[in-house]
Amino acid sequence: MLAITIARLQLQELLRRRLFLVLLVLTIVVIALTTWGFSRIPSLGDNRPRPITEVEIAAVASQLLILVMFMFSFVLAFSAVFAASPAISAEVESGIALAMLARPITRLEYVVGKWLGLVATVLIYAIPAAAVQMLLVRLVVGYSPPHPLEFLVFVIGEAVVILTLSLLFSTRFAGMVGGVSGLIIWGLAWMGGIVGGIGLVFENATLTHVGTVSKLVLPTDGLWRGAVWSLEPASLIAAARAAGAAAAANPFFAADPPPPAYVAWCIIWITSMLALAVWSFTRKEL
């Protein structure tokens, strides 16, 4: 199966290029800094008569972890866009694709191979980085998020969604155009999620629909909410529930995990976009 050959080549390219090295070094720096920050949480109550409680530590640590992981998901999505948007277009522009596609390889194998290689790169980066971060937080403040595996699935799912869209763009547009478009759409979906939350708070059907539609059109924010939910301790969810619907507009809060039907929709979405990318590239004139 030549798709595997292309996937291996794509992975090799990303690992050998500087982008990955820079990402790796910066990630290590960020993890070191945030771990130091987390280690300071237990001493937060030192200047007041009553020492900080275990519940308070968990609340602060979970909130901080959500913020850190939001940055992590943001970097992951950005990197996925920047890796995927030139993945095909740059090879077509430079001529690398000409020599390869004159071989007995189908466009389907080529596009699917690119996709597999990009997904593999995301996994290779995201799993160790997130795991190390969560382990270190557990070591220094004794806090573990309640659903670490689900978190990984949601945050990687978010990256795969934006990566697949960028790859689709890459079959037609230059890397820069595809990259900028991917990021703008990603930002719009994030804001769409907030708008939908505001709709819930004010019981405004139109705004709620905007949120729902944006979650369906580009499932990144929907998956991000799932990632947030995975990181929240039960006490925090209970407290927010007591506060009512107001919390829904907060992009760093989710009361419930996404329903299974939504997860199924995300899988259908990714598969359809990949199929569209294959179709688009099959019709592309080289």
Added chain:
Amino acid sequence: MIDAPAIRTHDLAKRYGSITALASLTMTIPRGDIFGFLGPNGAGKTTAVKLLLGLTPPTSGDAEVLGASIGDRDALRRVGYLPELFRYQSWLTAREVLALHCELAGIDRAAWQREIADALAIVGLSDRGSGRVGTFSKGMQQRLGLGVALLGAPDLVVLDEPTSALDPVGRHDVREIIRALGERGTTVFLNSHLLSEVEQICHRVAIVDRGRVVAQGTLDELLGGDTVRVRATGLDRAAKTSLAKYGQLDDEGDWLILRGIDTERVPELIGDIVRLGGRVYAVEPRHESLEDRFLRLLGQPN
């Protein structure tokens, strides 16, 4: 189909919107031929190559490559291609690029090492096999591309401007490589605008202009014998006309130009001119070059 021609096209055409890149290409290239596909820039040469390799679909017409329809996987396995826009993964070494193409071409893994070593040796890159492609000069990258096209002893090698980045030594090397391919029975489709190069190595040529084939055949057919220029005075119109039996006659006043004349008949021609009362001052035999023919076909002043 082993006896099918290497390439056969029928009314092959490609249009991009209102622009006609290739109008109607009909040609047959027998197996083992070194075929020169000539034309000025923008004539449709690269388009034709891309159509033949299934990189872009034709607007109309059809074609067969090695007896199979365009884009057939088994046929593509037996085709080597050096694109005009030759670029290879800059983060790979030359050996890795060749290994990648061995894999894509479906060459038996056991043969890779020998194939790669042979390809590097043929194109003169044996000592740079472990170098990253990104550090290669353009000429070296084109040599590597030629090596890629030769992997697996293909039945058909398509070379699109294979010497565009090479120095005179490199050009000479490429000519020798193409000759060796011809001796081995490999069909070579050479896209070029370097006429002297084509004239030196090709058996047959087709000349395209503005998307159409304006002439095709063997070099002998195309150049059609020699030309002789004679400076003679004292010949009247009837006398000059009678000389047309020796070849195609152009009357330029004192200068008479006879194209397609058999050189053995030049003394006879001069004898005739003298007999007709002409006074001969100069006789200049000239072999028409492909360039002369090319320019004449394209309607350019020579």
